[in-house]
Amino acid sequence: MNIVAALFILLCALAAPISPQAGEQPTAQHSPLVFEPAQTDLGTIPEGKKAVTYLRVRNSSDQMQQIIDIQASCGCTTAEPETRLIMPGDFTRIKVTIDTFAKQNHVQKRITLTDAHGLSSEATLTMRITRSPHAAIGNRSIFDAPCARCHAEPAQGKTEGAALFAAVCAMCHGKQAEGASGPNLHHHARQALQQIITHGTGNHYMPAFARRYGGPLTTEQIAAISRWLAALDE
Ligand code: HEC
Numbered sequence: 214m215n216i217v218a219a220l221f222i223l224l225c226a227l228a229a230p231i232s233p234q235a236g237e238q239p240t241a242q243h244s245p246l247v248f249e250p251a252q253t254d255l256g257t258i259p260e261g262k263k264a265v266t267y268l269r270v271r272n273s274s275d276q277m278q279q280i281i282d283i284q285a286s287c288g289c290t291t292a293e294p295e296t297r298l299i300m301p302g303d304f305t306r307i308k309v310t311i312d313t314f315a316k317q318n319h320v321q322k323r324i325t326l327t328d329a330h331g332l333s334s335e336a337t338l339t340m341r342i343t344r345s346p347h348a349a350i351g352n353r354s355i356f357d358a359p360c361a362r363c364h365a366e367p368a369q370g371k372t373e374g375a376a377l378f379a380a381v382c383a384m385c386h387g388k389q390a391e392g393a394s395g396p397n398l399h400h401h402a403r404q405a406l407q408q409i410i411t412h413g414t415g416n417h418y419m420p421a422f423a424r425r426y427g428g429p430l431t432t433e434q435i436a437a438i439s440r441w442l443a444a445l446d447e
C-alpha cells in the first residue's frame with residue numbers, strides 16, 4: 214500500500230464519526246436524495262376525493278443517484294417518480310396520489326424512497342379530511358380487493374386476540390388501543406366490543422368485521438379480540 218492510499222484510509226476513518234450527515238440519530242444514514250420540503254401540508258380535502266400532489270426530490274450529492282424504490286405507509290397512497298435517475302444537484306418530482314376513502318380528521322402519510330446504496334429518505338404529508346355526505350362513496354369497503362391485502366388478509370389463520378388486533382385494528386385504533394384515527398377502545402365491556410366488532414358502527418369508517426357480513430373475521434376471532442381488549446383495563 215502506498216502512502217497516499219494509507220493516508221486516504223486514515224482520513225476516511227477520522228472523518229466518519231464527525232460526518233455532517235450525523236444529526237440527532239448518529240447511526241441513521243440518510244440518502245443524498247432529499248425531499249424538499251420534507252413536510253407538506255395538503256390542507257383540507259373532502260373525503261372520497263383523490264388528493265394529488267408533487268413532491269420535489271433533490272440530488273444533494275456530486276454523483277448521479279437512482280431511485281430504486283418508493284413506499285407509502287398505507288396502500289391507499291401511490292407514489293411515482295417522473296424520473297428515477299437524477300444528476301448531481303438536479304431535481305425530480307414524485308407524483309403522490311392518496312385515496313381518501315374512509316379517512317377522517319387529521320391524516321398523516323409517510324413516503325419513503327430508497328436509493329441504489331440502500332439509503333433512504335422520508336417525506337411526511339399531512340391533510341385534514343372533511344366528511345362529505347354527497348361524495349360518491351357508494352359501496353366501497355376497506356375489505357375490497359386493493360385494500361384487503363392489508364386490512365383483511367393479515368387476520369387469516371391468527372387466533373390470539375393481541376395478534377389479531379395488531380393485524381387489522383391497530384392501524385386505526387393504535388397499538389395499545391389508545392386511539393389514532395379511530396377512537397380509544399379502553400373501558401368497554403367485552404359483550405359490547407363483540408357486538409360492535411361483529412356489526413360495525415353503521416358507517417364505513419368502522420365496518421362489520423364478521424364473515425357473515427362480508428368482513429374478514431370468524432366468531433372465534435372476534436371473541437378473542439374482545440377478550441384481549443376488555444382485559445387491557447384489568
Ligand atoms: C400495503 C398495505 C395497505 C393497503 C393495501 C391499504 N392500507 Fe390502509 N392502512 C395501512 C396502514 C399500515 C395503515 C396505518 C396508517 C399508516 O401507516 O398510514 C392504514 C391506515 C388506513 C386507514 C386509517 C388511517 C388513515 O390513514 O386515515 C384507512 C381509513 C385506510 N387505511 C384505508 C385504506 C383503503 C380505503 C385502502 C384501499 C384503497 C387501503 N387502506 C389500502 C396499510 C394499507
Ligand code: HEC
Nearest residue numbers: 355381382385394395396406409410414416418419422438
Ligand atoms: C379503517 C379504520 C378502522 C379499522 C381498521 C378498525 N376500526 Fe374500529 N373504529 C374506527 C372508527 C373511525 C370508529 C368510530 C366509528 C363511528 O364513530 O361510527 C371505530 C369504532 C370502533 C369501536 C366503537 C368505539 C366506541 O367507543 O364507540 C370499537 C369497539 C372498534 N372500533 C373496534 C375495532 C376493532 C376491534 C377493530 C379490528 C377488528 C377495528 N375497530 C378496526 C376505525 C377503524
